[in-house]
Amino acid sequence: MSTPETVAVVGMGAVGTALAVALADRGHPVVACGRSRLDRVEVTDQGAARGVDVDWAATPADVEPVPWTLLTTKIHHTPSVADWLARLTAGGGRVVVAQNGVDHAERVGPLVNGADVVPALVYINAERTAPGHARIRRTERDLVLPADEPGTAAARLFERAGLAVDLRPDFRTAAWHKLLTNVAANPLTALTGRRVEVLTEPAVAELALRMLREAVAVGRAEGAELTDDDAIGSLAWLQALAPGSTSSMLQDREAGRTLEYEGLTGTLVRLGERHGIDVEANRAVYALLSAISA
């Protein structure tokens, strides 16, 4: 293994646990930053469980600055972890923002003392089964990162921990590709209370495709290289996910937690309106998400 580097994880939920286990398993000391005590975390992947020890820190005063911070909260939690980020980046370092959405750097840049922000698109389907436990279903890749210097350094860290990483020179397009999957799968699973398989039902698939075509139009207006084939391809990708795959928003709905809809559907609707693009289907879905969140 390469030199062990301390990694702090802010947001020890499904994705945070999956990444923490991969890194700690390869010898990196992991600091689990959070409100609930965690000394050991575990991931189940295709029936095989892997557990690792972590160091728990309860407050930002309990941690030292680290070379690597992973931000794995939901988008709307980001302001609430500002004190953690400020403390962990007091010596510089790099912050990998493993969240959905298209504006990672804008969201997190002001909170990290000028440290490098590495946006990361997560393709692991991760389900929190208990505190400190996640069940994962992997796809053809685990993470997508920008092909710049900080992104390449982060890719080395994750690849040495056994994760499959794609580096993309056009990260804007990559982020919009990921947002396409999220504007369809997350609301439609959360609203129906059903896992990703719901997208194979013809009427649901038809609605998803309308939402995806609107999202392609908005993404293009934002400079992403997308075509109508990407709408069809995103739906096909979601329909082909491993049986039982869930979504992060469905898990929040089931657990009675706040839904991450402002950062996903909300962003799309606002950008659509700014560009004068009709996002009727996504606006209707946004209204429903707001109603169940009230």
Ligand SMILES: NC(=O)C1=CN([C@@H]2O[C@H](COP(=O)(O)OP(=O)(O)OC[C@H]3O[C@@H](n4cnc5c(N)ncnc54)[C@H](OP(=O)(O)O)[C@@H]3O)[C@@H](O)[C@H]2O)C=CC1
């Ligand atoms: N789950 C998945 O399969 C995928 C998720 N994503 C994206 O990854 C990101 C993370 O999602 P996911 O892992 O599912 O989210 P989870 O809800 O499972 O985890 C979020 C974690 O953040 C913690 N947290 C929130 N606020 C604070 C705070 N103020 N201080 C300390 N900890 C805090 C929560 O703690 P607590 O438990 O105490 O509430 C929770 O452990 C999201 O942007 C999501 O869209 C992307 C691809 C796949």
Ligand SMILES: CC(C)(CO)C(=O)C(=O)O
């Ligand atoms: C693509 C999908 C729905 C599954 O991993 C996701 O990104 C999420 O659950 O937030």
